[in-house]
Amino acid sequence: MSATESADRPDRQPIPAGAVSSIRGRRQVPALQWVVRVLLVLAALGAALPGTAGSAFGAAAVAVLIATPLTRVAWLTFRWTQESDRRFVLTGLGLLTVVGIGAVLSALGVGR
Amino acid sequence: MSGPADEFRSVSHVEHLGDGLLAMAAGVLAAMAGLGGAILLVPALLLTGMTATSAAPLGLVTVAGVSVAAGRRQLTSRVVNHRIGVTIELVASAAAVVGALVSGLLGETFVAWMLAVVALAAAVIGARGRGLRNPPDPACEPSDVGERIGALDGAYPLGDQVVPYRPKRVAPALGFMALAGFIAGSAGVSGGFVKTSAATEIMRVPMKVATATTTFTVGVTASVALIVYAIQGRIEPRSCAAVLVGSLLGGQIGAHIQHHLSPVAIRYLRSGLLVLVAVLLVTR
Numbered sequence: 001m002s003a004t005e006s007a008d009r010p011d012r013q014p015i016p017a018g019a020v021s022s023i024r025g026r027r028q029v030p031a032l033q034w035v036v037r038v039l040l041v042l043a044a045l046g047a048a049l050p051g052t053a054g055s056a057f058g059a060a061a062v063a064v065l066i067a068t069p070l071t072r073v074a075w076l077t078f079r080w081t082q083e084s085d086r087r088f089v090l091t092g093l094g095l096l097t098v099v100g101i102g103a104v105l106s107a108l109g110v111g112r
Numbered sequence: 113m114s115g116p117a118d119e120f121r122s123v124s125h126v127e128h129l130g131d132g133l134l135a136m137a138a139g140v141l142a143a144m145a146g147l148g149g150a151i152l153l154v155p156a157l158l159l160t161g162m163t164a165t166s167a168a169p170l171g172l173v174t175v176a177g178v179s180v181a182a183g184r185r186q187l188t189s190r191v192v193n194h195r196i197g198v199t200i201e202l203v204a205s206a207a208a209v210v211g212a213l214v215s216g217l218l219g220e221t222f223v224a225w226m227l228a229v230v231a232l233a234a235a236v237i238g239a240r241g242r243g244l245r246n247p248p249d250p251a252c253e254p255s256d257v258g259e260r261i262g263a264l265d266g267a268y269p270l271g272d273q274v275v276p277y278r279p280k281r282v283a284p285a286l287g288f289m290a291l292a293g294f295i296a297g298s299a300g301v302s303g304g305f306v307k308t309s310a311a312t313e314i315m316r317v318p319m320k321v322a323t324a325t326t327t328f329t330v331g332v333t334a335s336v337a338l339i340v341y342a343i344q345g346r347i348e349p350r351s352c353a354a355v356l357v358g359s360l361l362g363g364q365i366g367a368h369i370q371h372h373l374s375p376v377a378i379r380y381l382r383s384g385l386l387v388l389v390a391v392l393l394v395t396r
Contacts, residue, residue, distance in 0.1 A: 018260040023194060025187030032184040040360055046353025047128050058349025061356055065176045066338050069331035076194050085261050088195050095202045099336050102209040106340040110213060
């Protein structure tokens, strides 16, 4: 179906006002490309190697995997700081705080 | 990171390969349809005889893997709205923590039925729409593409044209994001199917933006849940590694295919998958 196909319920939105954010993935794209490569190598070794070596590579892969989305949020929060977008700086910090609280509660054994 | 070895099933390379292939298939479909991936992989793993306790962390590894793998393509396509993503994830993560805390109080049957009902509702609501809901605006230029500073508004490229969007009914939509988070915390899935549905049907965010933004947010949800599982000693690194290889490959393939699909095709694909998941959950 093409983009210009007629719609049953067209819902054209106004052109958004305000400045366009400069966040266009110029840093995130190459960084994610490298992370995927590293993860693939670590995970492949973790799955293929037997015993402790396999477990060590697997654990390293999981650690990188966990860190990546959180690093992305931290990076976005930093970039929003540069754009003086206080509302979303607070939102990003709030999200990272919630993640921290969840980890602490889990470490304390709450809900286990 | 791992707990005592005897807590985990003994797995061979063949079983690792099978888990990896299942994760790859789940990753392809998840990245195409804006689902987390766990909602597809976990029922499939259960059908192979794996216990729910073992399957849940593997499902979340798939979610995080697909999110990372699909991220590059979706960022290049300029369809991710990070401001929407972080906003909905703030609510969803807080609810996920609550869900995780009360998960011990909920029976497995209740959780399965809750997931099935929500998946079916999301499928029906998603399939109702016809045609292209958010049409391109000829007045928009390529320089309009992107997020707006201080707002959830934005515009994304669709072929040679540009589609502007402005999220509506944000407050009620965040209520559904909280439901998605609660489901994630209590059931060990990412809740991506609820997030995408709420974003498209309540906030009226374009399908491609909603699926890509959800793929970004479920990576955060999965990370939070994986931290909890790691602290609890429920991560088996070698099984996770096999599943991760599959989900990374699947996520990249799925994101590539999604780029070439129309928003309408994505909507119907998602609804079909959700009906399948609901049937699997109820009949299991």
